[in-house]
Structure formats: structure tokens, C-alpha cells
Amino acid sequence: MRKDYGGRTVLDIERLEVRSGETLAVLGPSGCGKSVLLRLLNLLESPTAGTILFHGEPVRGGPGNRSLDVSRRMAMVFQDPLLFRGSVEDNVGYGLKVRKVPVAERVQRARDMLDAVGLGDLLSQNVSTLSGGEAQRIAVARALVIKPEVLMLDEPFANLDPPTRHLLQEDTRSILREQGISAIFVTHDQEEAARMGDRILVMDNGKIAQEGLAREMFHEPETEFVARFMGVENILRGEIRESSEGIARVAVDGGSIEVTTDREAGRSVTLGIRPEDVTLVPVADIESRASSRNSFIGTVTAIEMRGPIARVTLACPFELVAIITWRSAVELDIETGARFGARFKAVAVVVIDDDTRLVRDINEAEGPK
Amino acid sequence: MSTASQFFHALWLSLAVSGSAALISAVIGIPLGALLSEFEFPGRKTILTIVHAFMGLPPVVVGLYTFLVIMRTGPLGSIGLEYTVTVMVIVQVILATPIVAGFTHASLSEVDSRLAMQAMSLGATRIQATIVKIRQAREGMVASVIAGFGRVIAEVGAVSIVGGAITGKTDTITTLIVKQTRLGVYTSAALLGLVLIAISILVNVFLTRLQAGKGASEIGKRVTGYSD
Numbered sequence: 001m002r003k004d005y006g007g008r009t010v011l012d013i014e015r016l017e018v019r020s021g022e023t024l025a026v027l028g029p030s031g032c033g034k035s036v037l038l039r040l041l042n043l044l045e046s047p048t049a050g051t052i053l054f055h056g057e058p059v060r061g062g063p064g065n066r067s068l069d070v071s072r073r074m075a076m077v078f079q080d081p082l083l084f085r086g087s088v089e090d091n092v093g094y095g096l097k098v099r100k101v102p103v104a105e106r107v108q109r110a111r112d113m114l115d116a117v118g119l120g121d122l123l124s125q126n127v128s129t130l131s132g133g134e135a136q137r138i139a140v141a142r143a144l145v146i147k148p149e150v151l152m153l154d155e156p157f158a159n160l161d162p163p164t165r166h167l168l169q170e171d172t173r174s175i176l177r178e179q180g181i182s183a184i185f186v187t188h189d190q191e192e193a194a195r196m197g198d199r200i201l202v203m204d205n206g207k208i209a210q211e212g213l214a215r216e217m218f219h220e221p222e223t224e225f226v227a228r229f230m231g232v233e234n235i236l237r238g239e240i241r242e243s244s245e246g247i248a249r250v251a252v253d254g255g256s257i258e259v260t261t262d263r264e265a266g267r268s269v270t271l272g273i274r275p276e277d278v279t280l281v282p283v284a285d286i287e288s289r290a291s292s293r294n295s296f297i298g299t300v301t302a303i304e305m306r307g308p309i310a311r312v313t314l315a316c317p318f319e320l321v322a323i324i325t326w327r328s329a330v331e332l333d334i335e336t337g338a339r340f341g342a343r344f345k346a347v348a349v350v351v352i353d354d355d356t357r358l359v360r361d362i363n364e365a366e367g368p369k
Numbered sequence: 370m371s372t373a374s375q376f377f378h379a380l381w382l383s384l385a386v387s388g389s390a391a392l393i394s395a396v397i398g399i400p401l402g403a404l405l406s407e408f409e410f411p412g413r414k415t416i417l418t419i420v421h422a423f424m425g426l427p428p429v430v431v432g433l434y435t436f437l438v439i440m441r442t443g444p445l446g447s448i449g450l451e452y453t454v455t456v457m458v459i460v461q462v463i464l465a466t467p468i469v470a471g472f473t474h475a476s477l478s479e480v481d482s483r484l485a486m487q488a489m490s491l492g493a494t495r496i497q498a499t500i501v502k503i504r505q506a507r508e509g510m511v512a513s514v515i516a517g518f519g520r521v522i523a524e525v526g527a528v529s530i531v532g533g534a535i536t537g538k539t540d541t542i543t544t545l546i547v548k549q550t551r552l553g554v555y556t557s558a559a560l561l562g563l564v565l566i567a568i569s570i571l572v573n574v575f576l577t578r579l580q581a582g583k584g585a586s587e588i589g590k591r592v593t594g595y596s597d
Contacts, residue, residue: 042490063495076490082483085505095491146492 001050003036009048011036011206018150023176023183025197025214027190027229033206034186038152041184043071072099075143076152079159081135083127088114088138091127095146113145114138117171133164140172144179151176151183157192169195190230194218202226219350224270227350232272233321237354240267247346254317258293259349272350278322279343280312280332286341295343296320300336303329310334314342372557375537375545380564383522383541386454390461391469391518398466398517399503399510402473407485407499417474423467428460429526435460436530452533457541460527465517472516476509477502508579515579519572523565 003011011033018024018041026034039045041052046062053059059067075095083091092110101109114120117137122130130138136156143151153172157165173196176183185196193200194214202209202217202225210217210226221227224235238252243265250257250271257271286295298316310329314320320342324332334340405417437443439450450456480502488498503510525543532539534548542565549558 039486044486044489063489068492068494071489072492074490075492076487078483078487080483082481082487084484084488084501085507094488094493098488098491098493098497142491152490 001040001047001052003033003040003045004048009206011040011047013037013206013208016201016208016211018182018184020149020182021180022198023173023185023196025193025200026184026186026203027188027193027200028203028209029188029229032203034203035154036206037203038076038154038184038186041150042074042076042152043067044076072146073148074150074152075146075148076154077139077143077156079155081132081139083130083135083138083142086127088119088122088125088127088130091138092142092145094142099146109145113141116175117141117144133160133168136160136164137168137171140168144175144181147179148181151181153183153185155187156185158187158189165192172196190218202229204229218274221272221350222352224272224352227270227272227352231274232350233275234271234273234278234319236271236273236318238269238271240265240269248351250351252318255296257349258346259351260347261351263351263353268354270352270354272352273320273344273348274350275311275321275323277344277348278320280314280322280324280328280334281341281343282332283339283341286343293346294349295341297339297341300334300338300340303334303336305329312340314340316342375540376557376561378537379540379542379545379561382454382539383543384568386457386528386541387461387518387522390458390465390521391514393458393462394465394469394517395510395514397462398469398513399473401466402470402513403477403499403503405470406474406477407495407502420467420470420474424471426464426467427526428464428524429530431463432460432527432530435463435527439531450531452531452535452539454532454539457528457532457539460531461521461524464524464527465521468517468520469513472513473503473510476506476513479509480506512576512579515572515576519569522568522572 001011001013002009026037028034036045040047040061043052043059043061043066044063046060051058052061054070059070084094089107089110092113093106096106096109111120111123114123117140119134119137119141122134122138127135127138136159140156157168160168169192175181185193187193187196197214199212200214200217201211204225210222217226218230221230221232227235236252236257238250238257240248240261240263241251241256242249243261243263246260246262248259248261248263248265250259250269252271259271263269283297286297289295296316298314298320300312301315302313304311305326308326309323310326312322312324312329312334314322322342332340401420405413405420435456439445439448439456441451450459484505485498485502488501489495493501523543525547528539528541529544529547532541532544534540534544540548542561546558546561546565549555549561
């Protein structure tokens with residue numbers, strides 16, 4: 001499926017399947033095409049090329065000639081609540097009204113839905129009096145009340161404060177599960193993707209970068225882009241020098257790192273280490289156990305306090321970022337310029353094949369010298 | 370006919386003709402404005418340009434052309450509309466409809482377009498989604514009709530040509546003012562002028578209060594995420 005705007009391709013995906021009853025989290029930076037993907041799947045727009053199948057049947061998109069019966073089996077929640085003027089009841093009942101559900105049933109279902117999301121007492125309130133969290137909850141209720149088979153959520157909780165966001169994530173997740181609704185949840189937050197999604201799809205520049213279970217995405221990213229997006233902050237380039245029995249030694253600039261991989265020696269690879277996997281210890285601990293794998297001594301170059309956690313940068317001499325609790329930062333008496341030991345397990349290192357194709361493309365583009 | 374009864378007849382006729390013209394313009398102009406704002410079709414831009422140009426149409430010219438069409442020897446002369454109240458309403462509808470359509474188009478284009486998308490994603494047809502936007506911009510709709518009314522009630526050229534300004538029959542406040550000024554009955558003309566000014570002020574007060582009400586709904590903007 002492809003979508004162009006004014007000659008520019010914003011979305012180009014070969015194949016994407018959302019299974020019945022699953023929640024697919026679509027993760028990517030702003031402008032990666034994830035919202036466009038949702039609008040296409042919701043049939044609000046039509047693809048420039050390609051087909052959308054619903055239960056195996058091709059469906060039409062676009063405001064003028066979309067398959068209305070199919071689109072009425074879906075609903076979408078946007079980043080902003082986008083409530084219509086009027087009462088909460090009018091809003092929640094809107095989808096039922098356009099489906100010509102009789103008034104009595106409409107009112108009853110709106111009432112039940114609001115009770116289910118814990119906002120039953122707001123029924124007759126005007127939407128202009130709601131708080132941001134309440135408004136977004138109403139927006140979710142308005143979509144769920146029509147019992148959609150597929151629910152699209154476009155960064156629905158991005159504008160909410162963390163506690164409210166958490167609450168809504170939990171509530172939405174349990175309703176989706178209980179009612180067996182398939183959902184496509186777009187977000188730029190890896191934690192939210194992991195919390196909401198049965199599977200995660202990472203998008204980059206209109207293309208699918210990787211698709212898989214949350215665990216795979218966090219621990220086996222296939223590209224540097226995906227690794228970075230999933231929170232891998234330490235990215236090092238190197239070459240495998242030795243490899244035997246699933247353990248390899250990779251030479252990086254200024255050191256050597258042991259990793260678990262079956263890749264043979266001589267290959268260029270990119271290594272990724274999550275900062276949470278790096279432990280900081282006093283220098284003496286490292287020196288006393290000379291044989292320990294992946295132990296380095298370096299100088300602290302930066303400390304960033306982030307509330308309960310501290311982000312510490314160490315020059316080993318290659319740069320290594322560690323995230324430790326604020327409490328342990330205080331206990332270890334970490335300060336800029338001090339020397340510290342850093343340690344991480346070989347299994348914690350993500351090994352990504354260097355994209356040789358890309359290098360070749362660049363060489364070809366430059367032409368013979 | 371006494372001066373007083375002429376006066377009241379003209380006042381009543383002005384309100385009746387311009388009022389019904391404004392209502393008919395609303396029925397034609399709001400859907401037209403919505404069509405131009407919400408739907409893509411060939412010739413849309415051309416029609417929009419024409420609507421905008423017609424918003425400033427000189428009433429006397431509209432009156433003249435309408436008269437040429439409906440006068441007894443004109444192409445539609447057999448209908449017998451010459452010097453009737455009906456044709457006065459028609460000519461004012463021609464003048465007010467572009468205003469209503471133009472204002473409707475402008476206020477709808479200020480409503481967050483995602484609102485229509487949201488409605489459609491909940492199963493609304495395009496027309497139902499457009500109705501959501503119209504409801505969202507309802508102050509704009511009311512303002513457009515009032516602006517149309519304000520234009521035609523103050524207008525003299527068109528009604529006097531097609532209606533003939535027949536005393537006690539097709540005289541409106543404006544045509545009566547013109548007549549009485551010519552006759553030198555200045556006091557009466559000035560009095561009528563005051564009435565017209567009063568109507569004009571009332572219309573403006575109403576519009577301003579509508580805008581103020583719109584200001585209050587700004588609070589809701591944060592929650593609903595739309596801008597109107």
C-alpha cells in the first residue's frame with residue numbers, strides 16, 4: 001500500500017496484517033506516516049496504490065466513496081478529544097444516532113458505557129465543563145459504545161498527565177481484551193507501545209522498520225533506528241574478531257566487548273546496550289576481578305538527574321551511558337571527573353548487522369572515481 | 370391613506386420582506402456555503418469566486434436586471450410579478466444569499482477539520498459530518514443570516530425598482546424615506562431614518578452578543594480541541 005501527497009510518498013508498506021482481537025502498537029517518530037496509516041485503515045482516505053482487505057474482502061476508502069458498512073464496524077480516537085458541542089450524552093450517543101439506533105436504546109447504551117468508564121454522573125453535563133482527562137475518557141467511551149470490531153487510537157493519551165494516562169491505558173486495555181476488539185494503537189512512546197500492544201510495529205519514514213512481539217522489539221532490534229527508538233542509548237560500531245560457541249569478541253573503538261552471537265569473525269556489526277543494563281561499581285571491584293567479561297573503567301563525564309533516576313555518562317574511553325537509581329548515585333558518591341567501573345552482561349548486548357547494502361548504494365551513487 | 374398608516378405599513382413590509390428574504394437565503398445559503406467548504410467538486414473554486422463577488426453586488430443593478438426579466442414585456446412577464454411583494458422578496462434573496470453562503474463558508478473553514486473526520490470515523494456520512502461542523506459553528510451561521518438581513522433591510526435601489534415603491538402597497542422604510550425627502554417632508558423622513566437606525570443597532574447588538582457568547586465557548590476549546 002502506498003500513499004502520496006502532492007507527489008511525495010509518505011507511506012509505503014508491502015504488507016501489514018492486524019489479527020482479530022489483537023492490539024497492534026504502531027510506534028514511530030512524528031512524520032513517520034503512522035497517522036496516515038490509521039486514516040487509511042479507517043477508510044477516511046484512499047491509498048494511492050494498493051488494497052485494504054477487511055476479513056479478506058477488499059474495501060474502498062476516501063471521504064466520498066468509502067465502504068460505509070465496513071467503516072461502521074470501526075471507530076477512531078484521536079489525540080485531542082474532538083468532542084462535539086452539546087452534552088456528554090449527545091457525544092457518547094453520536095455513533096449510535098448515525099446508525100439509527102432507537103433513542104431509548106441509544107440512551108441506555110450511552111449510560112451503560114459511561115458507567116463502565118466510571119463517568120456515569122457526567123451524563124447530562126456540557127462537554128465544555130470537562131477536564132482534559134474526562135474529555136478524553138468520553139472520547140474513548142464514544143468510540144467503544146458502538147462496539148467496533150476494530151478500534152484505531154491515534155496517540156490518544158499523549159496530552160494527558162502521567163497518572164491519568166496510566167489509568168486510561170489500563171482501562172482501555174482491559175475493555176479491548178474483555179470485548180475482543182482488535183485495535184491499532186499509534187504512539188511515539190516505547191513504554192506505552194509495550195504496555196498496550198500485543199505486537200509492536202516500528203515505522204520509519206513511511207516504511208515498516210520492524211514488527212514483532214514487545215520482547216523481540218526491545219531485545220532483538222534489527223536496525224539501529226529500531227534499537228534507538230526502543231530505548232537503546234549505547235550504540236557502538238565494531239568488528240567481530242573471534243567467535244566460538246555462541247560467544248564472540250567484538251573490537252570497538254578503544255576496547256573489546258563480548259557478546260552472545262553466532263555470527264562469524266570478520267563481520268562488521270553495530271552493538272547496542274540499554275543503559276538500564278549497565279551497572280556502575282567502584283573501580284576496586286573491577287580491578288579485583290580481572291577476568292570478568294565486559295568490565296570497563298572510565299571517567300564520569302556527565303550526570304543528569306531525572307527525578308528518581310540518574311543518567312550517568314562514562315568515557316571508557318568509548319562512551320557508555322548507564323541509568324541507575326538516584327539513591328545509588330548518592331550512595332556511590334558519583335561526581336563528574338571521578339573514575340568508576342561499568343559492567344554489563346554479554347547477553348545484554350544487542351548485535352545488529354551493519355547495513356552493507358546502504359554502503360554499496362552510496363558508493364554506486366557516487367560513481368567510479 | 371394617512372401618513373401614520375403609510376409609516377406602519379412600510380415598517381411592517383420592510384420587516385416582512387427582509388425577514389423572509391433572510392430566512393430563504395439561510396435555507397439556500399447555508400447548504401451552499403457548506404457544500405463549497407466541505408466538498409471537493411469541479412468548478413468549486415469558480416463558484417466560490419462568484420459567491421464572493423456577488424457579496425458586494427450593487428443592489429440597484431440586481432434590481433434592474435430582475436426587473437428586466439419579470440417586467441410585463443420581459444421574458445417572464447407573463448407570471449405577473451411586476452410591482453409585487455413577491456418579487457421584492459426574490460430580489461432580496463438574490464442579494465442576501467451570497468452573503469449567507471460566503472459567511473457560512475468562512476466560518477466552517479475555521480472549524481477544526483478533524484471534527485468532520487472524527488464524526489466520519491464514528492460512522493457518519495459526509496453530510497452528517499458536515500452537519501456536525503455546522504452545529505459547531507452555529508454562531509457563525511446565525512451571524513451570516515443576520516448579516517444578510519442587515520444588508521437587505523437597509524437597501525433601497527432593488528426594492529424600489531422591482532416593487533415600484535407604490536404607496537401603501539410596496540413602499541418600504543427606505544423607499545418611503547426617499548419619497549418623503551423628495552417631497553420635503555423632512556420630519557417624517559428623519560423619523561423613519563431613526564427607526565431604520567434602531568433596527569440596525571438592534572441587529573448589531575445581537576451580533577456582538579453572539580460574538581461574546583462565542584468567547585465563552587473558548588473555554589471549551591481546550592477540552593474539545595477544536596477551534597471555531
